[in-house]
Amino acid sequence: MAMKFGYHTWSYSSFGSWVPAYTLDETVKRLARIGFDGIEIGAAAPHAYPPYLSPARRREVRALLDDHGIEVSGIGPAPTGGPGYNPSSPVAEEREATVEHYRAINELCAEWGAAAVVYLPGWVVFGTRRRQAWAWSRECLARVADDAAQYGLTVVVEPLAENSNLCESGEDAMELMEDIARPNVKVMFDCSHVRYRRESLTDQVHLMGADLHQIHIADTRGTQTRLPAGLGDEDWEGLVDALLDTGFDGYLTAETGFHRRGIDPDHDARTGLAFLKPLVARKCAERAAASTTLAP
Numbered sequence: 060m061a062m063k064f065g066y067h068t069w070s071y072s073s074f075g076s077w078v079p080a081y082t083l084d085e086t087v088k089r090l091a092r093i094g095f096d097g098i099e100i101g102a103a104a105p106h107a108y109p110p111y112l113s114p115a116r117r118r119e120v121r122a123l124l125d126d127h128g129i130e131v132s133g134i135g136p137a138p139t140g141g142p143g144y145n146p147s148s149p150v151a152e153e154r155e156a157t158v159e160h161y162r163a164i165n166e167l168c169a170e171w172g173a174a175a176v177v178y179l180p181g182w183v184v185f186g187t188r189r190r191q192a193w194a195w196s197r198e199c200l201a202r203v204a205d206d207a208a209q210y211g212l213t214v215v216v217e218p219l220a221e222n223s224n225l226c227e228s229g230e231d232a233m234e235l236m237e238d239i240a241r242p243n244v245k246v247m248f249d250c251s252h253v254r255y256r257r258e259s260l261t262d263q264v265h266l267m268g269a270d271l272h273q274i275h276i277a278d279t280r281g282t283q284t285r286l287p288a289g290l291g292d293e294d295w296e297g298l299v300d301a302l303l304d305t306g307f308d309g310y311l312t313a314e315t316g317f318h319r320r321g322i323d324p325d326h327d328a329r330t331g332l333a334f335l336k337p338l339v340a341r342k343c344a345e346r347a348a349a350s351t352t353l354a355p
Contacts, residue, residue, distance in 0.1 A: 062302065062339055064332055065097040065132040065310045066090050067275065069317035070324040072106045074137060078320060083107060084123055091127035093329050094336075098129060099177070099312045102164050103137035109163035117170050124171065132310040133215065133273065134168050135177030136160060146199035147181030147192035147225055154195055157181075161203040169210040175272060176207055176214045177247070180226035180235060192225055197238050204241040214244045215272045220252040228256060229263045236270065249275035249314060250293065251284050260293060264301040271307055275314040276331065285315045287327050289334030299342045311335060 071089075073080035081089070083106040090098050100107045112120075124131065136157075138144045143153045144160055161176065168176055178200055183192040204214045216235050220227040226235060232246040248263045248271075264271060277284065278291030288295055313331045316322035 061308060063096040063132070063310045064094075064336055065099055065312035066093075066095050066328045066332075067099045067101070067312055067314040067317070068106055069101055070315065070322060070327060072101060072103065072317075074101055074103060075317040076320045079322075079324065080105065081324075083120065087120075087123055087127055087129060089325055090328060091129040093325065094332060095129060095328070097132035097310060097312075099133045099135070099310070099314075100131060100173075101137050102134050102160070102167070107134065107167065109160075109167050112167070117167070121171050131168070131171045131173035132312055133175035133177050134164050134171075134173050135217070136164065136179060138179050138181070144179075145181040145184075146179075147183060147187075147196045149184050149187045149192075154199060158199050158202050161199075162206050165203070165207045165210055165212055168207075168212055174211075174213060176203070176212055178203060178214050178216050178244075179219060180216060180223065180231075182223045183225050189225065193235075196225065197235060200235065200244065201239045201241065204239065204244050208241070208243050212243065213272055214241075215247045216244065217247050217249060217275075218252060219249070220255045222252075227252075228258070229253075229266045233267065233270070245270050245272035247271065247273045247275070249277065251275070251277040251279065251314070254279045254284070254293070260298045261301040264298065264305055264307070268305055271305070271309070273310040273312060276311050276335065277313070277315050278331075285318055287313065287315050287331030287334065289331065295335065295338060296342070299339055303342060303346055311339075 071081045071086040136144050144157045146157045180196045207214050216232045218226045218232040278286040280291035316327045
């Protein structure tokens with residue numbers, strides 16, 4: 060079992076705020092040099108909006124990833140702008156466009172060797188009952204998962220407490236996963252969204268158990284959010300212990316800094332990795348030593 064370390068490219072891609080912004084090629088080179096195992100990519104310009112990627116460009120990116128020894132841990136949508144991409148929308152055309160967008164993401168994941176697609180369940184629009192919005196999202200998820208299965212992809216449901224009024228908690232994500240009962244659908248959580256609800260990170264690990272596929276890492280201190288791990292008040296030792304208890308072997312993907320101007324994404328990425336990677340290594344070594352001591 061080995062956890063892997065990733066970084067989400069939002070803070071390099073102008074998502075949330077317009078600057079700083081870097082090309083995908085430059086982002087791959089920087090994160091590989093810092094020492095990450097993988098990157099999670101948002102399916103949005105300027106990095107990876109599928110309609111903007113020609114077959115030649117897709118091959119270029121795959122070669123770049125291979126050359127730098129870094130993998131794509133997952134790809135997810137940017138649910139904003141004109142297209143919307145809300146699987147819970149009362150507009151049937153928007154829901155259909157969302158499914159088609161995910162199909163394009165599934166194809167891109169297969170071409171770039173990504174193993175996971177991040178599913179954002181959407182939000183309830185005024186005038187729609189929550190149970191109806193839930194049913195629409197559930198239907199979209201089933202279609203997305205069935206399409207992803209042909210590529211051997213896992214679809215990961217992410218609850219978004221700060222942004223959504225539909226799927227906010229770990230329990231919500233588990234319920235949506237269980238509702239469609241597809242073997243390639245799992246769950247994840249984002250530390251920032253968990254703290255928004257004043258809940259425990261370790262509780263989320265035990266709730267999701269073997270269905271926990273990946274985690275978005277971010278620290279919190281007071282009103283400051285999306286900090287690199289180790290710069291806030293989160294119990295990272297407790298989180299790593301819980302992950303080892305449950306046998307987690309997925310990606311710990313930092314998702315920091317993208318919501319504000321003025322950050323240095325290289326510094327954020329380097330700071331979080333320098334804290335978390337040695338912590339995981341130490342905890343794993345302690346477990347191994349304890350197991351050896353207890354062995355007959």
